[in-house]
Amino acid sequence: YPVMRLLPFQYEPILLAALHEDIGAGDITTLLSVPEEATATGILLAKAEGVIAGIEIACRTFTLLDSTVQIDIKVEDGTPITPGTVLADLSGSAHSLLTAERVALNVLQRMSGTATLTRKFVELVGDTEARIVDTRKTT
Numbered sequence: 001y002p003v004m005r006l007l008p009f010q011y012e013p014i015l016l017a018a019l020h021e022d023i024g025a026g027d028i029t030t031l032l033s034v035p036e037e038a039t040a041t042g043i044l045l046a047k048a049e050g051v052i053a054g055i056e057i058a059c060r061t062f063t064l065l066d067s068t069v070q071i072d073i074k075v076e077d078g079t080p081i082t083p084g085t086v087l088a089d090l091s092g093s094a095h096s097l098l099t100a101e102r103v104a105l106n107v108l109q110r111m112s113g114t115a116t117l118t119r120k121f122v123e124l125v126g127d128t129e130a131r132i133v134d135t136r137k138t139t
Contacts, residue, residue, distance in 0.1 A: 027099040040094035044087040054111030061104040066096035
């Protein structure tokens with residue numbers, strides 16, 4: 001089956017609302033402990049076996065907060081991964097990377113968890129004529 005892509009108008013308002021809720025008046029820990037001019041690099045790293053979903057959406061969280069963050073996505077949605085797989089490389093303002101991290105990881109974990117469980121269901125009915133389908137028309 002083809003991987004269905006969500007369009008920015010479908011997910012960006014959700015990301016903005018999540019960032020607003022998470023950051024509130026500011027990421028106090030980052031503001032107090034990291035110099036404003038500091039830059040950083042980082043990776044999104046798989047810690048469990050599963051199926052990736054929402055990698056582009058999760059990464060968009062960083063660039064919604066700061067358009068100068070650089071991202072190199074290493075895997076595509078639908079990719080089975082093992083622990084230790086690098087999903088994306090990130091670089092830019094340390095403040096931006098640290099501030100967006102929790103929302104991005106929440107999105108990636110939620111979507112990948114759903115994809116991983118769905119893959120298990122598909123495998124369970126693999127020797128039958130049953131098909132696992134999604135009938136929901138909302139995200």
